[in-house]
Amino acid sequence: xxxxxxxxxxxxxxxxxxxxxxxxxxxxxxxxxxxxxxxxxxxxxxxxxxxxxxxxxxxxxxxxxxxxxxxxxxxxxxxxxxxxxxxxxxxxxxxxxxxxxxxxxxxxxxxxxxxxxxxxxxxxxxxxxxxxxxxxxxxxxxxxxxxxxxxxxxxxxxxxxxxxxxxxxxxxxxxxxxxxxxxxxxxxxxxxxxxxxxxxxxxxxxxxxxxxxxxxxxxxxxxxxxxxxxxxxxxxxxxxxxxxxxxxxxxxxxxxxxxxxxxxxxxxxxxxxxxxxxxxxxxxxxxxxxxxxxxxxxxxxxxxxxxxxxxxxxxxxxxxxxxxxxxxxxxxxxxxxxxxxxxxxxxxxxxxxxxxxxxxxxxxxxxxxxxxxxxxxxxxxxxxxxxxxxxxxxxxxxxxxxxxxxxxxxxxxxxxxxxxxxxxxxxxxxxxxxxxxxxxxxxxxxxxxxxxxxxxxxxxxxxxxxxxxxxxxxx
Numbered sequence: 001x002x003x004x005x006x007x008x009x010x011x012x013x014x015x016x017x018x019x020x021x022x023x024x025x026x027x028x029x030x031x032x033x034x035x036x037x038x039x040x041x042x043x044x045x046x047x048x049x050x051x052x053x054x055x056x057x058x059x060x061x062x063x064x065x066x067x068x069x070x071x072x073x074x075x076x077x078x079x080x081x082x083x084x085x086x087x088x089x090x091x092x093x094x095x096x097x098x099x100x101x102x103x104x105x106x107x108x109x110x111x112x113x114x115x116x117x118x119x120x121x122x123x124x125x126x127x128x129x130x131x132x133x134x135x136x137x138x139x140x141x142x143x144x145x146x147x148x149x150x151x152x153x154x155x156x157x158x159x160x161x162x163x164x165x166x167x168x169x170x171x172x173x174x175x176x177x178x179x180x181x182x183x184x185x186x187x188x189x190x191x192x193x194x195x196x197x198x199x200x201x202x203x204x205x206x207x208x209x210x211x212x213x214x215x216x217x218x219x220x221x222x223x224x225x226x227x228x229x230x231x232x233x234x235x236x237x238x239x240x241x242x243x244x245x246x247x248x249x250x251x252x253x254x255x256x257x258x259x260x261x262x263x264x265x266x267x268x269x270x271x272x273x274x275x276x277x278x279x280x281x282x283x284x285x286x287x288x289x290x291x292x293x294x295x296x297x298x299x300x301x302x303x304x305x306x307x308x309x310x311x312x313x314x315x316x317x318x319x320x321x322x323x324x325x326x327x328x329x330x331x332x333x334x335x336x337x338x339x340x341x342x343x344x345x346x347x348x349x350x351x352x353x354x355x356x357x358x359x360x361x362x363x364x365x366x367x368x369x370x371x372x373x374x375x376x377x378x379x380x381x382x383x384x385x386x387x388x389x390x391x392x393x394x395x396x397x398x399x400x401x402x403x404x405x406x407x408x409x410x411x412x413x414x415x416x417x418x419x420x421x422x423x424x425x426x427x428x429x430x431x432x433x434x435x436x437x438x439x440x441x442x443x444x445x446x447x448x449x450x451x452x453x454x455x456x457x458x459x460x461x462x463x464x465x466x467x468x469x470x471x472x473x474x475x
Contacts, residue, residue: 080169131323198225
């Protein structure tokens with residue numbers, strides 16, 4: 001074919017590009033999930049429904065006022081293994097989306113061949129060819145566009161899953177930090193009690209020698225002293241285990257924990273954070289909770305794949321073309337007559353498939369129903385998370401207030417008992433009982449205080465705290 005003709009064909013090959021670009025449309029965008037769950041207008045367990053500070057909620061750990069915790073969070077966000085795994089899953093989803101987008105574009109390949117033929121009693125022939133070939137399936141009904149849009153929805157799901165992993169990591173880190181702080185405080189209180197009991201033992205031993213106390217009194221003191229020492233040893237081991245847990249969450253080996261040896265700062269910002277807690281409205285969860293974003297994207301992906309399966313049964317048009325050179329010799333490839341161009345179109349319309357298409361549509365309908373049910377389940381779980389955490393937080397707050405008063409009274413009673421024992425007004429058993437009560441009351445208050453902090457962290461997590469949530473629910 002002459003080169004002038006090939007130029008015309010090259011121009012003709014460009015026409016399908018415009019046609020296919022016009023055809024590649026998904027049509028109606030996927031609808032937002034139509035949840036069957038009615039959102040309440042306010043939270044039943046709290047009257048804190050004033051608008052929440054999104055910026056503060058996104059970095060709730062900073063409200064606790066611990067620089068050591070802030071540094072640990074920054075380390076965990078770059079090194080935690082679960083977070084790295086979720087990041088890899090997101091990269092995979094992005095690659096799959098890119099591959100899906102590429103499948104909607106024309107393909108172009110360069111090929112060459114050399115053939116020789118020899119017949120008996122005759123000369124041989126040789127053929128050399130070099131050509132570009134192109135192929136493009138026209139997306140006449142939007143099936144390919146729906147597939148690409150579904151891959152993008154999968155990518156959004158992976159992004160939301162990464163955010164959910166981040167939220168879970170931050171909450172787990174905050175809870176582990178709170179546990180460590182509580183155990184450090186228990187350790188300090190138990191050491192103080194042990195020193196007080198050692199003083200009581202010295203005093204009782206002197207009284208036994210002076211005939212003012214019996215050997216029974218001394219053995220009672222020794223028993224209480226050694227029991228307290230055993231409790232301290234257990235606490236020492238627990239504090240070490242707490243440090244190991246924090247190190248692993250930060251992506252470090254347990255023995256490589258870089259935490260300070262003694263940073264029982266008591267979470268100085270806890271009371272202020274409790275006072276400033278605001279939950280917003282239940283409807284705010286739709287934009288704040290990444291698991292709801294993931295469930296929404298999954299519904300959209302299922303809807304799009306259902307459309308893809310439906311449109312795949314409609315007629316398909318494929319365009320193929322090639323442009324190249326063909327000659328008997330290498331020198332001949334440069335001659336005008338060596339140019340060769342082809343253009344072909346094929347139509348495929350499945351007419352009889354034994355029910356395969358109907359089965360595929362039924363499968364996609366079921367997948368869409370399952371995704372919608374999963375969205376409803378995620379919404380119900382989110383509402384329950386918030387209500388449960390708010391109820392637990394209120395209970396922990398009331399309990400720690402009562403236990404704080406009980407601890408203060410027990411400490412005062414112990415001090416009075418020490419004075420009365422020195423004056424000989426009570427026996428050693430009464431003093432030991434007061435010391436045990438003071439220790440157990442103070443430890444109970446520490447536990448309640450830790451529960452209060454833990455439930456505040458769970459409330460922040462339930463509200464979707466820990467990431468920069470989109471400004472609107474309809475992304």
